[in-house]
Amino acid sequence: MFKVFPFTAIVHPHAITAPRLVVKMSAIATKNAVESLVVKPPAHPTYDLKGVIQLALSEDAGDLGDVTCKATIPIDMESEAHFLAKEDGIVAGIALAEMIFAEVDPSLKMEWSINDGDKVHKGLKFGKVQGKAHSIVIAERVVLNFMQRMSGIATLTKAMADAAHPATILETRKTAPGLRLVDKWAVLIGGGKNHRMGLFDMVMIKDNHISAAGGVSKALNSVDQYLEQNKLQMGVEVETRTIAEVREVLDYASQTKTSLTRIMLDNMVVPLSNGDIDVSMLKEAVDLINGRFETEASGNVTLETVHKIGQTGVTYISSGALTHSVKALDISLKIDTELALEVGRRTKRA
Secondary structure, three states: OOOOOOOOOOOOHHHOOOOOOOOOOOOOOOHHHHHOOOOOOOOOOOOOHHHHHHHHHHHHHOOOOOHHHHHHOOOOOEEEEEEEEOOOEEOOOHHHHHHHHHHHOOOOEEEEOOOOOOEEOOOOEEEEEEEEHHHHHHHHHHHHHHHHHHHHHHHHHHHHHHHHOOOEEEOOOOOOOOOHHHHHHHHHHOOOEOOOOOOOOOEEEOHHHHHHHOOHHHHHHHHHHHHHHOOOOOOEEEEEOOHHHHHHHHHHHHHOOOOOOEEEEEOOOEEOOOOOEEOHHHHHHHHHHOOOOEEEEEOOOOOOOHHHHHOOOOOEEEOOHHHHOOOOOOEEEEEOHHHHHHHHHHOOOO
């Protein structure tokens, strides 16, 4: 049990003021910090994870900092707080929590009994943070906001990845604005794989591109020319919505040297009135492609339908629900009550 030690604390700037912050999209972290992680965040050329953390702390602190903390917690108080799982699930965000605590107060010490990606059950204390009570309370909500969201994503991803086997589960770009890398990191922690990070790292020819280009073949031809002219090498995916479009793509590929790598089979899973799904069109498309390209099923993907979809032989199954409709995992961070009461009695606050 920790005791209270009087000292003069220097509260982190985020606790007092909120300087005008411009998040520069640069490298996410130092190489050493990233290399030590159990599950590393996905690569992004411009995303600044430290900047995202600073912005989250700054918006919480405002211009006066934590006025409640200042009013109720002695400045010289040291304490210990425990992370508690309040429901079963997969924990994600431990590495990010350490980054946030370090940003608030580098002197804080953390201990964990689990790693990112491990399963927890309701009632399990799986980590603790020790140090200045002010710093712990200031960081608490930002840490939990990230960890609860990431854990919710990881929990659903794990369930869907297991059910989808042998297909691989992917998320989409339907992530919370500003949290693209964080959301996709949680998918990796949950056992899924990442789809394209953004508009820059993969060509993805969707319905609007096809309509504007004048058809599937014309869109593919334009992409092939663009990549060749600009000497770019990257994955190319085209969306198809009918068996006729699948045939058109295959005909084009049989007659032309193409950079195409994957065919999306969109909304070929048909929901039935009895709650089941009809995957016959999807299965026909997969059989027609016959391994010549990767395949990706999209549309009407839920935890209830993903197993049947995965049995069709499709390579990937993408689900926007992994990130856009996530239910946060209930996790709390509580200061040790006995220690808090001891401090309260000593300072005549309890």
